[in-house]
Amino acid sequence: MLSHSHAPDGQPWRITTLRNAGGMVATFMDWGATWLSARVPMKDGSVREALLGCATPADYLNQTAYLGATVGRYANRIANAAISAGEQRWQLAANQGKHQLHGGPQGFHARRWHIVSQTGQEVEYQLDSPDGDQGYPGHLQVTLRYRLEEDNTLTIRYHATVDQACPVNLTNHAYFNLDAQHGDARHHRLRLRADHYLPVDSEGIPNRLLTDVTDTGFDFREIKTVAQDFLLDDDQRAVKGYDHAFLLNGGDDTQPDAELWSADGRLKLSVFTTAPALQFYSGNYLEGTPAREQDVYTAFQGIALESEFLPDSPNHPEWPQPDCWLQPGESYQSETRYRLTPL
Numbered sequence: 001m002l003s004h005s006h007a008p009d010g011q012p013w014r015i016t017t018l019r020n021a022g023g024m025v026a027t028f029m030d031w032g033a034t035w036l037s038a039r040v041p042m043k044d045g046s047v048r049e050a051l052l053g054c055a056t057p058a059d060y061l062n063q064t065a066y067l068g069a070t071v072g073r074y075a076n077r078i079a080n081a082a083i084s085a086g087e088q089r090w091q092l093a094a095n096q097g098k099h100q101l102h103g104g105p106q107g108f109h110a111r112r113w114h115i116v117s118q119t120g121q122e123v124e125y126q127l128d129s130p131d132g133d134q135g136y137p138g139h140l141q142v143t144l145r146y147r148l149e150e151d152n153t154l155t156i157r158y159h160a161t162v163d164q165a166c167p168v169n170l171t172n173h174a175y176f177n178l179d180a181q182h183g184d185a186r187h188h189r190l191r192l193r194a195d196h197y198l199p200v201d202s203e204g205i206p207n208r209l210l211t212d213v214t215d216t217g218f219d220f221r222e223i224k225t226v227a228q229d230f231l232l233d234d235d236q237r238a239v240k241g242y243d244h245a246f247l248l249n250g251g252d253d254t255q256p257d258a259e260l261w262s263a264d265g266r267l268k269l270s271v272f273t274t275a276p277a278l279q280f281y282s283g284n285y286l287e288g289t290p291a292r293e294q295d296v297y298t299a300f301q302g303i304a305l306e307s308e309f310l311p312d313s314p315n316h317p318e319w320p321q322p323d324c325w326l327q328p329g330e331s332y333q334s335e336t337r338y339r340l341t342p343l
Helices: 057-062
Strands: 015-019 025-029 034-041 047-049 082-085 088-091 114-118 122-129 140-148 153-162 189-192 194-197 243-248 258-261 267-273 277-281 303-308 332-342
Touching: 015 122, 015 140, 025 140, 034 332, 189 277, 258 303, 267 303
Parallel strands: none
Antiparallel strands: 015 025, 025 034, 034 047, 082 088, 114 122, 122 140, 140 153, 153 332, 189 258, 194 243, 243 277, 258 267, 267 332, 277 303
16 A cells, blocks of 8 residues: 555655745655745735645546646647657547546656756756657656746656657646635636647547637736636537646747736736747636645636647648757757746
8 A cells, every 4th residue: 555655656755845045835745846835925924825736646637637747758739649740649548538648647747857957946857768668769867957946836857768669749738726715726727839630539639630729718918817708619618617728829928928817917928938839728617626725626727728739740741830849959949938926
């Protein structure tokens, strides 16, 4: 029987706490290189938890929402759990029906990451993924660095190399709820700098071309609540809400790619990323997930903004984004910054 004080490999969980001069505290664990918590000092002297999370590290093993986890080798879905390049085809480990989600059943979220170094404001993790891991070709080495900046930005930097060509797509699956009581996150206001989204079928697999957001419920170019156009479109109804990749407009590093405001207007999240897309997920299937503040979360209680390539990109080289296949001698590098600003 698994002890609550130990992970599945029999070793204790290793928790890292980062702090900045302003009093923000962010915590992480080495299992899944998971972002556990982000506690933000507010202007009235209170402290607000911005992330959904579980009460104990062991509870993270009893949830399927990927709360705060690092996911890979390939975040999001790969249709029919298969990739091909030229004449070669690889069958991957399926874990969502016939498809693969977030790197497979034993993806990076379910691994012990090695702590390379840590200071008061930074921790670096490392993971080796052998040839054939979850069906993927080649030996992959990945490092991940979390850094808590003085302006309450949590910077996540990914770096990876391979010895055989392989698609690589790493992200963090944090769920944000910026309200003090962690109520229905659809009352949050959102802005996304994206002119196009990718339609998917009921299994989350892309089924049409990138689509202009104009005159749809997917248009977040101007600030609106998540609830305003919720379930307005057939593409939303197919997956019970928002669970779609938005191809970012990019081109201006000084502007956030996404902004999220608490319902009470007192806390703001700004997201900056070098990735080509953000997956916006409105927590449609969070119901029953073990919760930190209560027994379980309800649906729509958190919002994920996952920086990544478009889903199923290995099978769609025609999409207007950089190539997701990492080649030997090259390095995968991606950076995402989550800034939490009290208002």
